[in-house]
Amino acid sequence: MALTTELGRQLQLREVGGILLQAATVDNWSEIQHFEAKPDDLLICTYPKSGTTWIQEIVDMIEQNGDVAKCQRAIIQHRHPFIEWARPPQPSGVEKANTMPSPRTLRTHLPTQLLPPSFWENNCKFLYVARNAKDCMVSYYHFQRMNQVLPDPGTWEEYFETFISGKVGWGSWFDHVKGWWEIKDRYQVLFLFYEDMKRVSKGPSEEPLQTQDPKCEIQKVVQFMGKSLDETVLDEIVQETSFEKMKENPMTNRSTVPKFILDQSISPFMRKGTVGDWKNHFTVAQNERFDEIYRQKMEGISINFCMEL
Ligand SMILES: Nc1ncnc2c1ncn2[C@@H]1O[C@H](COP(=O)(O)O)[C@@H](OP(=O)(O)O)[C@H]1O
Ligand SMILES: CCc1ccc(OS(=O)(=O)O)cc1
Numbered sequence: 001m002a003l004t005t006e007l008g009r010q011l012q013l014r015e016v017g018g019i020l021l022q023a024a025t026v027d028n029w030s031e032i033q034h035f036e037a038k039p040d041d042l043l044i045c046t047y048p049k050s051g052t053t054w055i056q057e058i059v060d061m062i063e064q065n066g067d068v069a070k071c072q073r074a075i076i077q078h079r080h081p082f083i084e085w086a087r088p089p090q091p092s093g094v095e096k097a098n099t100m101p102s103p104r105t106l107r108t109h110l111p112t113q114l115l116p117p118s119f120w121e122n123n124c125k126f127l128y129v130a131r132n133a134k135d136c137m138v139s140y141y142h143f144q145r146m147n148q149v150l151p152d153p154g155t156w157e158e159y160f161e162t163f164i165s166g167k168v169g170w171g172s173w174f175d176h177v178k179g180w181w182e183i184k185d186r187y188q189v190l191f192l193f194y195e196d197m198k199r200v201s202k203g204p205s206e207e208p209l210q211t212q213d214p215k216c217e218i219q220k221v222v223q224f225m226g227k228s229l230d231e232t233v234l235d236e237i238v239q240e241t242s243f244e245k246m247k248e249n250p251m252t253n254r255s256t257v258p259k260f261i262l263d264q265s266i267s268p269f270m271r272k273g274t275v276g277d278w279k280n281h282f283t284v285a286q287n288e289r290f291d292e293i294y295r296q297k298m299e300g301i302s303i304n305f306c307m308e309l
Contacts, residue, residue: 012149012150012151013150013151013169014026016029016114017113017114018171019111019114019170019171020167020168020169020170020171021084021169021170022086022169024086024087024088025084025085025086027086028084028086028092028094031092031094032083032084032086032093032094032116033116033117034116035083035094035097035116035118036098036118037116037118037119037121037122037124038102038104038122038124039122039123039124040102040103040104040124041102041103041104041105041106041119041122041124041125042059042103042104042105042106042124042125042127042225043083043105043106043107043108043119043124043125043126043127044056044059044080044105044106044107044108044127044129045107045108045109045110045126045127045128045129045180046107046109046128046129046130047109047130047131047136047170047173047176047177048109048136048140048143048168048169048170049131049136049139049140049143050129050130050131050136050194051129051131051194051197052107052109052129053076053246053252053269054129054194054197054241054243054246054273055127055129055192055197055221056076056079056080056107057071057076057240057241057246057252058214058218058221058237058241059080059105059127059221059225060076060079060080060105061236061237061240061241062218062221062222062225062227062229062237063105063225065229065233066229066233066234066236066237066240068236068240071240071251072251074251075250075251075252075254075256076251076252077254079105080105080106080107081093081094081096081097081100081104081106081107082106082107082108083097083106083107083108083110083116084108084109084110093106109169109170110170111170111171111175111176111179111180112179112180112182112183113179120187123187123188124188125188125189125190125224125225126180126187126188126189126190127189127190127192127221127224128180128184128189128190128191128192129192129193129194129197130177130180130181130191130192130193130194130303130305131193131194131195132194132195132275132278132305132306132307133173133174133177133290133294133305134278134282134287134290134307135194135274135275135276135277135278136173137159137160137163137173137278138277138278138280138281139271139277140153140163140168141153141156141159141163141281142267142271143267143269144159144168145266145267146262146263146264146266146267146268146269147261147262147263148260148261148262148263149261150169156281160286160290164290164293172297174294174297174298177303178297178298178301181301181303182301190220190221190224192217192220192221193305193306194275195275195305195306195309196214196216196217196306197214197217198214198273198274198275198309199214199306199309200309214238214241215234215235215238218234218237218238218241219234222234243270243273246270247268247270247273252270253268253269253270254269254270257269275306275307275308275309276307276308276309278307279308
């Protein structure tokens with residue numbers, strides 16, 4: 001039984017263009033590549049574990065003009081079709097998107113080179129959220145521990161090697177972030193950072209004014225979406241999309257996903273939601289090695305990540 005389970009976990013990822021994806025996604029690749037985007041589509045793009053669920057909830061709250069009850073209409077995974085998602089016999093992400101009325105908000109973890117070409121051809125809006133690589137690695141490690149349909153991550157030391165070699169679902173963090181950063185001025189891209197969304201605003205004596213202050217970043221999203229919201233609605237969105245609220249919200253915390261898929265007794269989906277948890281995982285030697293690899297892989301890229309707040 002243990003062997004079957006282990007084999008089942010190991011067989012879930014296959015490559016397309018050198019990028020590991022879920023096997024069912026690869027089986028459905030032709031349908032995904034032929035997906036017909038529309039000019040008014042908004043695509044939420046992230047590398048896994050970068051705050052996808054958080055930005056989805058923010059976007060939905062904006063779309064619903066801050067109406068909390070409307071955001072409770074469905075679990076977050078069902079509100080924005082995940083275009084490369086396939087798990088037969090459930091409808092695929094493409095099928096869900098095709099039946100959705102416009103204007104549509106969709107989501108993807110695909111790197112730029114694997115995105116269905118129609119998104120570029122239709123000059124769609126892309127909302128990209130990036131998270132620093134070290135916290136992303138930590139979050140992905142715990143996610144693979146609790147996600148029973150993904151490969152077992154092994155020990156932290158083993159996972160460190162797996163992650164830097166890009167042998168994880170959706171490929172290398174470095175290539176993903178670089179790819180989206182490099183196209184951002186040629187297309188309609190709003191490029192946000194998880195760390196900016198978490199930044200605490202300080203008072204005159206450096207005292208924290210709030211536990212979390214993503215209002216400025218939320219305002220950027222509102223403008224990007226071509227909307228305008230009152231200050232009180234913005235404040236409501238800040239409150240409702242805080243880590244603490246979303247951790248308790250069954251529509252966002254994945255508590256409806258069965259334990260044989262996501263075992264939250266191993267690690268909760270809403271785990272810590274902080275910047276800098278990597279310091280509790282990286283050894284000094286791993287940190288030095290990672291920084292050197294980062295320098296090499298991100299050479300010439302003018303992107304700055306905040307590693308602690
Ligand atoms: N409202 C929120 N504020 C801050 N972090 C959040 C959040 N909602 C989810 N997250 C964090 O985002 C990560 C999941 O990302 P994704 O949705 O892309 O899978 C998890 O990180 P941690 O594992 O570091 O806690 C999760 O806790
Ligand atoms: C292949 C790993 C993986 C990563 C993320 C997934 O979905 S979600 O972003 O948590 O909804 C699924 C599989």
